[in-house]
Every structure is written in structure tokens, then in C-alpha cells.
Amino acid sequence: MRRAFLALLLRDLRLAARLGGGGGMAVFFFLVVVAIVPLGIGPDKALLSLIAPGMLWVALLLAALLTLDRLFQADFEDGSLDLLSMGALPLELVAVAKALGHWLTTGLPLVVVAPVLGLLLNLPVASFPALLLAMLAGTPALSFLGAIGAALTVGVRRGGLLASLLVLPFYIPVLIFGVGAAEAASAGFEGDAGVQSLLFLGAVTLGSFVLGPVGAAAALRANLR
Amino acid sequence: MTTSELRLAAHDLACLRGGRLVFEGLSFAVARGEALVLTGANGSGKSSLLRQIAGLLEIAHGTIALEGGDSERTIGEQVHYVGHLDALKPSMNVAETLRFWTEYLGGGRNEAAVAHALDAFALASLADLPVGYLSAGQRRRLSLARVLAVPRPLWLLDEPTVALDAANTARLLDLMNVHLVSGGLIVAATHLDLGLVPARMLRLGEEVAA
Numbered sequence: 001m002r003r004a005f006l007a008l009l010l011r012d013l014r015l016a017a018r019l020g021g022g023g024g025m026a027v028f029f030f031l032v033v034v035a036i037v038p039l040g041i042g043p044d045k046a047l048l049s050l051i052a053p054g055m056l057w058v059a060l061l062l063a064a065l066l067t068l069d070r071l072f073q074a075d076f077e078d079g080s081l082d083l084l085s086m087g088a089l090p091l092e093l094v095a096v097a098k099a100l101g102h103w104l105t106t107g108l109p110l111v112v113v114a115p116v117l118g119l120l121l122n123l124p125v126a127s128f129p130a131l132l133l134a135m136l137a138g139t140p141a142l143s144f145l146g147a148i149g150a151a152l153t154v155g156v157r158r159g160g161l162l163a164s165l166l167v168l169p170f171y172i173p174v175l176i177f178g179v180g181a182a183e184a185a186s187a188g189f190e191g192d193a194g195v196q197s198l199l200f201l202g203a204v205t206l207g208s209f210v211l212g213p214v215g216a217a218a219a220l221r222a223n224l225r
Numbered sequence: 226m227t228t229s230e231l232r233l234a235a236h237d238l239a240c241l242r243g244g245r246l247v248f249e250g251l252s253f254a255v256a257r258g259e260a261l262v263l264t265g266a267n268g269s270g271k272s273s274l275l276r277q278i279a280g281l282l283e284i285a286h287g288t289i290a291l292e293g294g295d296s297e298r299t300i301g302e303q304v305h306y307v308g309h310l311d312a313l314k315p316s317m318n319v320a321e322t323l324r325f326w327t328e329y330l331g332g333g334r335n336e337a338a339v340a341h342a343l344d345a346f347a348l349a350s351l352a353d354l355p356v357g358y359l360s361a362g363q364r365r366r367l368s369l370a371r372v373l374a375v376p377r378p379l380w381l382l383d384e385p386t387v388a389l390d391a392a393n394t395a396r397l398l399d400l401m402n403v404h405l406v407s408g409g410l411i412v413a414a415t416h417l418d419l420g421l422v423p424a425r426m427l428r429l430g431e432e433v434a435a
Contacts, residue, residue, distance in 0.1 A: 007328040011317075018316040079310025082281050086301040087329050225283045 004089045005097050012101030026106040027113055030063040034117040045122045052121035053131065053182030057175055059117075060110050060135065064142040065167065067106050069160030071098055071150035072220065081154075085224060091217035099147040099212055107139035123186070130185030130194060134201055138178045141205040144212030145170045151219035177201040230293040231378055232256050233278070233410055239286035240273045247273055249286065253427055257378075260401070260411040262419060265429035271414035272308065274429065275381045278412060279306040291379065302331075304379040311368040315357030319348055322356055323370055332375035342373035345400060347393070361388040369397065372404075380404060382413040 016023035037055055038048060075081040084094050114135055115128050123131070149167035153159030177200040184194025232254060239249035247270035255261045263271045276282035278289055280301035291300045313322060323339050332338055343349045346366040351359070359367065365388045372380050380401070386394045398420060401411055413419065 003333065004329045004331065007325055011325050011329075014321075015314055015316060077310075078314070079308060079312040080314075082279075082306065082308065082310070083312050083326065084329070085281070086279060086304070086306060088298070088302055088331055089329070224281060 001088050001093070004087050005093055008084070008089070008094065008097040009101050012098060013105060016101065016105035023105045024109075026063040026067045027109045029066055030059050030110050030113065031117065033059040033062065034120060038120065049122040049124060049186070052118060052123040053127075053186060054179050055121060056114055056117060056123075056131070057178045057182070060114070060139070061142065061171055061175060063110055064106055064139070064146065065160075065164045065171075067102070068143075068146040068150050068167070069153065069163050071102055071147060072154045072216075073150070073159065076154045076223070081220070081224065085220075091220050092213045095147050095151065095213040095216035095220070099143045099216070102146070103140050103143035107143055111135040111139060127182065127185035130198075131182045134178050134181035134185075134198055137198060137201045137205055138174045141174050141201075141208040142171060144205075144208035145174075147212045148215040148219060151216035151223070154220065154223050173204050174201065177204065230257075231408075231410065232292040233289070233379060233412070234292055235278070235287065235289045237287040238274070238277065238284065238289065240270050240277060240282070241285040242270075242273060248429055251287070251429075255379075255410050255412060255425075257408045257410060258405050260405055260413065260419075260424040262424050262426050263412065263414040263429060264416070264426060269429040271429055272383050275306065275308070275383050275412060275414060278379075279304055279381055281306070294378070300379075303377055304381050305372040305375070305377050306381045306383075307369055307372065307385060308383045311364050313356045313359075313364055313368060316355060318353050318355050319343070319359070319367055320352040322367060323374055326371045327374040330371065330375045330377075335374070338374045342370040345373050345396070346370045347396065362390060362393060365389055366393060373400065378408075379410040379412070382411065382415075384415055385413060386415065386417055386419070 034055065041047060041051070072081065075084060085091055111132060114131065118128060118131065146163075146167050148170075149163035152166060153163040156162055177197045180197035181194050181201060184197060234254045236252050238251040240247040247268075251274070253261060263274060265271055273282055277284050278300065280299055289300065291303060294300070294303050317325070320339065320343065323342060324334075327339055328334055340349070343352060346369060348363065348366055348370060351363065356364065356367065365385075369385060385397060389397060401419070405411060
């Protein structure tokens, strides 16, 4: 079972890295959105550094949503999902492998480029570690909760919009606590608001590790039959 | 796994698709070394029946059991299903694709089995070619190759000869006959006379159409 899990994860990483896999799409989108913000807002450095944490998180969220709709759909359309459900691996673990693959190819690269974009938005360098920590703690929840929406809309052509609508409410806590942690860090960690936000973020992510795969597998079963 | 008395038995099956009754009251049994060939008009439920056996489609009424199989595992985990969709990714190459399915479907990292299956379907020379460049017949052979790479007792084949040329159809029939002789079971939907040795026919659709 572990072998099947690893085989599936490796396949997804490999597919994402290749042409048409869409591995770089989220990062590129993230870059573009954050890069045009200063152009739209104007070169007011104080204003930019004020809105930087929120901007980064909103852009990150949208970038994650952008790549989500193909999470199960590609496998559903070419019949792979039928076969994936016929192995020894339960659908819940199939969903874990796919969500983990999504995080490794989307969430993690976004976290890695976030500091560079933080510089573009004049985010204080001292708050980078806290921002990165919050993003590392929060982005897995985007992939695992998103898997539910992706699984629900697997049979819907252009289901990305529907999936986004379904998933977005679940993303709100991640956004609120993510921005909370980053803002507290910008303010130099006055009081323990930042730590609390980080802990909540961790809790949301841990919860998503359970809810995401179970919900996604249930949705896939309903769609497969 | 005790495969000594392996038998696929279906009793009083019915199938509903989109509220329409496709077939009902269908009973059959397939023993070791036997092939069941499903025939019938378009829409008579051949593919639906195969998907029901594989556990991919809801069984509206009746039962399907793999008697003498591994009771700890679902039927789906003990059968190969080759349907109309070929489950291939254009950006993966031929050997990679088969290696992945072999490992995923429980065959382990078995290079010898992969090489043997590629060879049996005359795909060895294409091993490094991305799947996107394959012709329809080559894609078909690649998706069929996994039934050889991972041993499973029951093969469910949905029109397996579609897009295959005469030589490759003959090759496939040989492999199917070998599977039967070695004690396997096959349920295949087809419009052609496959020429399988111990084949029983099941014609779908007449009773419902009447």
C-alpha cells in the first residue's frame, strides 16, 4: 500500500513538472498578481508595506485555487481514476497522495517565492520568518480542503469556478489567521496575537488533513458511480 | 489467495442508467479457464455490466460475487478492467506508464514483468516514446499491457480489439487463450467473433428491448 501511495505521488510530481502539467502556473500567477499591485496602488512605500501581508495571502489563495480544478479532473476524464479506485489503496489515501502532490508542486513553490515578492511590496525583512512560517503552516490546508471542492466538481466541465465557490468559505480561516500572523510579525510581535494566529493556522491545517481526504473520497465515490 | 475454485457468479442483476432500465434479471456464472463473451446492440448494457463487475457502477439489484477469491479484498482489486478510456498521460513515456500501473496495481517494482508485457504487445521498441505520440492502436496495446504486467485472475475487457490491426488482434487472442489455459477468467464485450476456446456467449438487451 505504501508502495502504491509513493508511486502515485511520484507520478503526480513528474506530471506536474512536465509540459502541460501546470506545475509552474500557480507560481507564475502569484508573481504576476503581486508584481502588478505596486503599479496599481502607486509607489507609496508605507501603504505597500501595510497591505503587503494581506496582498500576499490573497494572491497565494487565488493561485492555489487556479490549479485546483484539475486535481482529480484529468484523471477522471482519461479513466485513470477508475483504475486508481481498483488498487489496494483506499480512495482516501488516493486523495491524500493527490493533495500532497498538489501542495508540493503548488503550495511549497509559492512559499519559496513569497519572500522575493515580499521585497517587491516593501514588507519589513524582519517579518519574513514569521510570514514564511505562517505560509508553511497554512498552505497545506489550501490543498487538502481544496481537494473536497475538486472532487465534488470532478464531472463538471469548467468546474473550476464551481469548485472555487465551494471551497472559498473554507479558505477564509486560513486567510484570516495567516494575515493575522504576518501582521503581528510586521508589528514586531507585540503581545501574543501572532503566536495565537499561528497556532490556529496549524489547527486548521491539521483538521484539513482529516476532513479533506475523507470528504474528497466520499465525493469521488459519489461521482464515480 | 485460494484460486482453486474461483468462480464469478452474478445473480438477478439489474442496471439503471439515468433512470432508464438497461437490463434486469441477468444471471450468469464464469468458472476458471472460461471466457464469457458479451454481445448485444449498442446501449444494451455490455459496458455497464463490466463496470458493475469491476465495482465502478452501482448495482441496482442483485449480487455479483467472486467465489473462492480473496474475501478481504473487493472484486475490483482482483480484476483487470480495460475500458474505452485508456488511462494514459501524454507526457509520460510508454515504459514509465506501464511501470507506474504495475507498481500501483500491486505488482511491485518489477522490471521483468514490465519488459515482458511490453514485449508481448510488441511495444518494446517504443518504450522511450512519450504516450502523446502513439497511434490509437498503440495506445490500446499499452493500456492492455497492464493485464499481463500484474497477475490478476479475472480480466474485464470492453471491446479490446478496437483500433487493433489483424496481427495485433491475433496476438491479443493468443494472450487471452494463454490466460484461460492457465486458469484465468475473462469477461469480454465485443462485436467480433473472438475465437476464444472455451467461450460462452451472453447476449444482452433482447428481453428488455422486447
